[in-house]
Every structure is written in structure tokens, then in C-alpha cells.
Amino acid sequence: FSLSNTKIFDKLLEKATSPLLLEPDWESVLQLCDIVKSQDVPAKYAIQSIKKKFGHENAHVVLSSLQCLESIVKNCGGTIHKEVSQRDMIDALRELAKNGPDIIRDKVLELIQCWSYGLGQQHKIFADTYNLMKLENYRFPPLKESEAMFENSDIAPEWRDDKDCFRCRQTFSTFIRKHHCRACGDIFCDKCSSKQCPIPKYGMDRDVRVCDACYEKLTSGQPV
Ligand SMILES: O=P(O)(O)O[C@@H]1[C@H](O)[C@H](OP(=O)(O)O)[C@@H](O)[C@H](O)[C@H]1O
Ligand SMILES: [Zn+2]
Ligand SMILES: [Zn+2]
16 A cells, blocks of 8 residues: 555655654654655655645744755755745745744844855855845855765756657657656667666655666666
């Protein structure tokens, strides 16, 4: 009996943001990152689910949802960064900083500063929001530069879209469905991506769909 991935995500998020927690449940947080990293759950679903927690009346639940957000942004790469940089998320975070208790405001300031420093080039909105909140006289904590580095080498590539299969060039249709290889991120028909295997370097320990070329590389012991 396998719960769909989104149900597993929901249960883990409940656990990681339980009001009964006396300290962060890092085990659940890391499992959340793994699910998002292997793209078993769409980035939008993950980010919107976390954002829903911001309205919880218990400040500890809101704080742990911000900690989940922090870990997912740090570990799950560009697709997640794009979702977090959306206007509705930025506005929700500014709302928390404006009206939330000090522990929430300080956590939001830490995140905005860290993302501005580490992701401000790719997502200008983080830098703009940081500068704007400085002008609004928010007092940002000292920046921990080491924690604001976003290493992307072990993040799976974002999925590319196209109208035909990257390998056999067949045009997609109602009958020839699109599929993505988790290793190279290219788009394929089912025939060219019918194999599955784990991709340890991207933290995908379960079998995931890969294209024939990546399957050869990943299973022949060759360094990929
Ligand atoms: O079958 P569809 O309704 O077209 O949806 C496709 C599936 O979700 C594919 O998942 P998969 O790679 O795990 O097969 C995904 O890679 C494609 O981008 C989607 O378009
Ligand atoms: Zn093909
Ligand atoms: Zn591939």
C-alpha cells in the first residue's frame, strides 16, 4: 500500500511542524528534502503546503515551517528557488516579519538576508526585498556567509520542455506522452526513457525514470 508521494509529503510536514516539538525534527525535515529533491512532489506543491502553515496560530508551528522552508531552499535547487521567489511567497514572508512575534520576524530576516546573499543574482526579488526591508529599519542578524552558500553541484538538473523526444525526435502527442530523465533533465518518449535506476549523486536512492543514455552511464560503473 503506497501512499501517493504528496500524502507522504503532507504527513512528514505535519510531523516536522508539530506543535508538540521541543526542538526541530531534523529526520523528518531531511526526508522532506529527499522527496522534493527526487521531484516526486512538484516544487509548487511543496512550497504552497509550507506557506499554508504561516497562518497557524501557534508561533512554534510557524517557526518550524520556516525551518522546513530554509532546509528545502538550501538543498533542493533551482526549481524550488523559483517557487520561493514568487511574489505571493515574498509577500507572505514580509507579512510574518511585520506582524509576527520577534522569533518569527528574526527568522524571516535571516532567510531573506541569506537568500539575497546566496541567490540574489539569479533571483533579484530576494535582493530587492532585503534592501527594501533594510530601508524599513528592520535589524538584520549578522550574516553567516558559510551558510549562505548554495552549492548546486549535487542538485538534479531542471527539466527541459520540448515538442519532440530528445533522443528519437518523435513529436509528442496524446498517444506519445512526455517523460523526463531525472539524471540529465531532458525530455523523452516512453520508449527512450523506459528504464529506472537510483541516482546517488543527486540523493535519489530509489529507482527513478532515466533515459537510455543515462541508464548506461549510471549502471556501467562509469563515473557520470
Ligand atoms: O503524462 P503527462 O500528463 O504528459 O505528464 C507527464 C508526466 O508527469 C511525466 O512524468 P514521468 O517523467 O515520471 O513519466 C513528466 O516528466 C512530464 O513532464 C509530464 O508532462
Ligand atoms: Zn524517443
Ligand atoms: Zn538522461
